[in-house]
Ligand SMILES: NC(=O)c1ccc[n+]([C@@H]2O[C@H](COP(=O)([O-])OP(=O)(O)OC[C@H]3O[C@@H](n4cnc5c(N)ncnc54)[C@H](O)[C@@H]3O)[C@@H](O)[C@H]2O)c1
């Protein structure tokens with residue numbers, strides 16, 4: 001791009017899966033990015049731990065430095081792709097305070113100290129963008145913050161972790177073992193540096209906090225999110241779900257209850273195979289947004305991986321560079337609804353799948369159904385793998401008992417938890433093998 005103006009300078013922190021792709025584009029596609037910004041840009045340096053380390057793209061040696069602070073202190077826009085809380089937080093704060101724009105994909109940090117960083121950015125009047133933090137390449141945060149800012153969002157529900165979706169999908173479609181699927185997800189660059197954050201649901205919980213914060217205009221953190229990962233999901237859970245026409249997905253759900261607050265939750269969930277989210281395969285992500293006037297919206301795309309994620313980072317970079325060039329940008333992650341509080345999971349309503357091992361004798365089904373009724377949990381379907389006698393009772397030759405699978409209508413989490421506790425105390429119930437939540441549609 002022909003221009004005599006001094007180029008806007010970019011400082012990149014971290015050159016892992018995402019950072020190395022961002023560096024590649026900034027070097028190889030410098031003209032394109034400059035034209036999008038409307039001013040020349042230049043990658044001024046890349047802060048790494050080890051200048052000799054192999055990378056997905058070989059960054060020119062003269063750009064590499066191990067002094068991240070010095071780099072932050074000399075550029076117009078800082079792109080943080082280190083991950084983790086420190087030194088990422090201190091470097092971002094340092095950049096904002098000296099008036100540099102910041103782009104990051106660090107959901108762990110945003111879900112912990114996002115409000116504080118947003119306040120610093122607002123005070124310094126510089127942009128802080130983080131589209132890559134949720135749904136990787138999918139434009140989801142900007143639509144929520146900008147396109148839907150004239151509407152009221154009531155629920156956000158999505159598959160927001162590529163690693164766990166990849167693992168569950170492999171287990172479901174190829175019968176792969178959990179560990180093998182996880183190693184493949186790591187090899188493909190989907191997993192966090194410590195994949196515990198993925199499989200225990202913490203990564204999805206951080207994203208749920210960010211979606212809740214932006215969707216409901218209230219400052220939620222990861223501590224407000226009820227979180228269950230996929231480590232307890234067994235192959236037999238997946239097989240039993242499949243036999244009943246369901247697939248198991250790790251969902252992040254943020255739902256507002258008017259006048260009360262919001263429930264934020266992450267847990268393995270049964271979805272009917274006909275549900276649009278059930279068809280989200282591999283490391284793909286999808287986010288459903290329900291707004292009062294817009295109705296149901298769905299955003300779908302690649303939620304993880306260095307190259308797809310770099311697209312979101314570069315979009316934010318163009319936006320931040322434009323703002324820095326023209327000075328001043330609206331602060332994000334600003335919380336204006338002070339009545340919005342995080343509610344406990346017991347306030348959530350959903351449907352449940354309960355898998356029981358029971359004694360094989362007359363009256364068992366009636367006794368179990370009574371427990372649900374006593375807690376005002378309505379049963380939608382009851383299934384007994386194996387044969388059933390004419391009177392509807394379990395009819396099996398094994399004296400090891402029988403299996404009963406129940407799907408409920410919408411119920412409060414508390415009512416279901418009480419039901420399960422009572423079932424466990426029943427002499428006829430040998431084991432409550434699984435309790436999983438089911439999402440069918442908004443109205444059910
Ligand atoms: N990989 C993805 O699919 C993806 C998608 C969305 C968001 N993110 C987020 O983007 C960020 C980067 O992810 P990634 O997958 O590229 O991670 P990564 O582990 O591949 O890369 C991080 C890099 O930062 C380096 N690093 C860490 N601390 C450093 C320090 N103090 N100084 C210099 N270098 C340091 C590491 O050596 C590593 O090379 C994370 O916040 C992650 O959560 C990743």
Ligand SMILES: N[C@@H](CCO)C(=O)O
Nearest residue numbers: 161162163190191192
């Ligand atoms: N580890 C994350 C990266 C994208 O945020 C995932 O698997 O989705």
Ligand code: NA
Nearest residue numbers: 131134136138
């Ligand atoms: Na995104």
